[in-house]
Structures are given as C-alpha cells and as structure tokens.
Amino acid sequence: MSPPASFRQVTAQVLANITLARDTFLIRLKALEIAAAIRPGQFVMIRLPGRTDPLLGRPFALYDTVLDERNQPFAIDVVYLVVGKVTGLLAQLRENDTTEIWGPLGNGFPEPLGREHVALVAGGIGQTPFLAHIRELLGQRGYGGDKARRRVERVSLYYGVRTADLAAGVDDFQNAGATVHLASNDGSLGFHGFVTDLLDRHANPEHLYGCGPEPMLHALAQLAHRKGIPCHLSLETPMACGVGICFSCVTPVKTSDGWDYRRVCVDGPIFDAQALHWRE
Ligand SMILES: Cc1cc2nc3c(=O)[nH]c(=O)nc-3n(C[C@H](O)[C@H](O)[C@H](O)COP(=O)(O)OP(=O)(O)OC[C@H]3O[C@@H](n4cnc5c(N)ncnc54)[C@H](O)[C@@H]3O)c2cc1C
Numbered sequence: 001m002s003p004p005a006s007f008r009q010v011t012a013q014v015l016a017n018i019t020l021a022r023d024t025f026l027i028r029l030k031a032l033e034i035a036a037a038i039r040p041g042q043f044v045m046i047r048l049p050g051r052t053d054p055l056l057g058r059p060f061a062l063y064d065t066v067l068d069e070r071n072q073p074f075a076i077d078v079v080y081l082v083v084g085k086v087t088g089l090l091a092q093l094r095e096n097d098t099t100e101i102w103g104p105l106g107n108g109f110p111e112p113l114g115r116e117h118v119a120l121v122a123g124g125i126g127q128t129p130f131l132a133h134i135r136e137l138l139g140q141r142g143y144g145g146d147k148a149r150r151r152v153e154r155v156s157l158y159y160g161v162r163t164a165d166l167a168a169g170v171d172d173f174q175n176a177g178a179t180v181h182l183a184s185n186d187g188s189l190g191f192h193g194f195v196t197d198l199l200d201r202h203a204n205p206e207h208l209y210g211c212g213p214e215p216m217l218h219a220l221a222q223l224a225h226r227k228g229i230p231c232h233l234s235l236e237t238p239m240a241c242g243v244g245i246c247f248s249c250v251t252p253v254k255t256s257d258g259w260d261y262r263r264v265c266v267d268g269p270i271f272d273a274q275a276l277h278w279r280e
Pocket residue numbers: 043054058059060061062078079080081082083084085086087088125128129235236237238239269
C-alpha cells in the first residue's frame with residue numbers, strides 16, 4: 001500500500017519551542033506541504049536527524065497549522081508531554097534546529113452527526129488533536145485545502161488531568177470558541193474526579209470524540225453506548241513506522257466472526273468506539 005499523494009518526509013526547521021505547562025511544550029515546525037495538506041485528527045511522525053538512538057520516530061497529533069500573512073499554512077504546531085527519549089530530546093531543541101518529520105498520516109476526524117452540540121473529551125495529553133478540530137467544527141478555519149465551513153453550533157471540551165499544573169492549552173481552546181469543562185484526579189483544578197464522570201453529569205451532546213489513555217477511552221465508549229451517542233476515539237498506540245509497514249501499532253476491532261487486528265497508523269488513529277474490541 002502506498003502512502004497518500006499528500007505524504008511528505010521533510011527536514012523541518014524549528015521556529016519555536018515554548019513551555020505550555022509542566023513538562024509540556026509547543027514546538028512549531030516549518031513544513032509547507034504538510035501544513036497545507038494535514039487535517040484535524042491526523043498526525044505526523046517526528047525523529048531527531050543524525051541520531052541512531054533513538055532510531056525510530058514517534059507519532060504526534062496536529063495541534064494546529066500556522067498561517068502566513070496571506071493566510072497560507074506554512075508550519076505546524078505540535079504539543080508534547082515529556083515522557084521518554086524523543087520527547088526529552090525535543091524539549092532541548094532551540095530555534096533553527098531541525099527535526100525530520102513525515103506525514104500527514106492517519107484518517108482524521110469524521111464529520112459530526114448532528115448540527116447542534118458535540119463534545120470532545122480529553123485525558124492526559126489527549127487534548128492535543130482537539131484545537132484544530134474545534135476550529136474546523138466552528139468554521140473558523142479550513143484544513144487540507146478546504147474552505148472554512150461551520151459544522152456545528154456548539155462545541156464543549158471536557159478535559160481531565162492528573163493535577164492542575166499539567167493542564168496545557170486551555171486558553172487556546174477557549175479562544176477557539178469551545179466551552180471548556182475541567183477535571184482533575186486530585187481536585188486541584190475543576191471537578192474532582194474522572195473527566196468521564198463530569199461528562200456524565202452534563203447535557204447529552206449529539207456526537208462524542210475522545211482522546212486519552214485507554215482506561216478513559218474505554219469508560220467513554222461505555223458511556224456513549226449506554227446513552228446511545230455516536231462516539232469516535234483517537235488511539236495513542238505506540239508506533240514504529242507510522243505508515244503501515246511494521247504492524248507494531250495493531251489494535252483489536254470487532255469483525256463478523258469475532259475480532260481481528262487493525263493498524264492504528266493507517267486504519268486509525270480514529271475509530272468508531274463501538275467497533276473496538278476492548279480487552280477486559
Ligand atoms: C496518533 C498518535 C498521536 C499522538 N499525539 C501525541 C501528542 O500530540 N503529544 C504527545 O505528547 N504525545 C502524543 N502521542 C504519544 C507519543 O507518541 C508518545 O508519548 C511518544 O512516542 C513518547 O516517545 P518518547 O521517546 O519520548 O518516549 P519513550 O522513550 O518511547 O517511552 C517512554 C515511556 O512512555 C511509554 N509510552 C511511549 N509511548 C506511549 C503511548 N503511546 N502510550 C502509553 N505509553 C507510552 C513507554 O512505554 C515508556 O514507559 C501520540 C501517539 C499517537 C499514536
């Protein structure tokens with residue numbers, strides 16, 4: 001299977017790399033063709049050039065594209081949490097350093113079912129795909145060459161973190177027009193408890209989109225099933241190639257005779273919640 005025509009592998013100049021929250025950074029990478037083609041929910045692979053350790057790239061969601069003075073996309077923003085080797089090295093990059101990136105990858109968010117109200121549910125670093133998604137849903141921006149078109153009246157973001165100083169990008173989501181509801185495990189920010197419990201207490205949206213750790217996504221899939229709300233989940237499965245070759249990223253999905261594996265990098269990362277086969 002060959003990658004889509006818009007696929008590019010480029011050396012991208014770092015335009016900025018700033019702190020957003022504890023251990024959380026926004027890196028701006030100059031990559032004209034990827035910025036012009038990428039859509040909300042898609043991702044790029046990033047690796048550090050000239051290194052054999054770590055050898056492999058890592059997947060990162062599009063946070064947003066950056067426009068020049070003629071409103072043409074010329075760079076992408078990625079928000080990352082430092083958890084290991086690549087993210088630790090990314091945090092050391094300065095302006096004019098370079099990274100290797102390839103993309104756009106993955107399927108992107110599907111159109112919402114319903115025109116009134118959709119809710120996005122994020123846990124941990126799972127908020128990152130939702131800024132561009134909010135802007136697209138509310139018709140502020142078009143992506144991948146599309147014109148801006150309003151798709152829904154209202155977008156709510158339910159965002160849960162372990163503790164307050166890990167919350168990253170809240171102002172960006174509010175400025176994009178979403179109503180933001182915050183939750184924290186230790187009660188230091190917003191609702192004290194799981195973000196899915198907070199969502200459960202609020203009005204029912206017409207469509208749910210989720211991204212975050214697997215237990216949160218499983219709870220969200222169960223909530224959506226119980227309430228009969230369509231739900232799409234963006235999986236954060238570790239990946240080695242990002243382009244469908246290595247099968248390191250497989251996830252089980254339901255089939256007519258049981259279940260089978262699908263590659264998250266090419267068949268996802270976004271899946272219908274009810275199509276996923278959850279391991280209890
Ligand atoms: C489609 C997609 C989009 C993503 N978008 C973002 C994003 O926008 N921002 C962001 O910060 N991260 C994102 N991630 C997760 C990110 O790819 C990993 O955190 C990254 O690979 C860590 O690389 P590292 O070299 O720093 O850590 P490593 O040294 O590879 O790992 C450090 C530790 O983290 C664990 N780990 C690594 N990856 C994962 C994972 N995916 N889930 C659970 N544990 C993991 C390892 O087991 C290890 O314990 C995304 C993942 C996917 C699949």
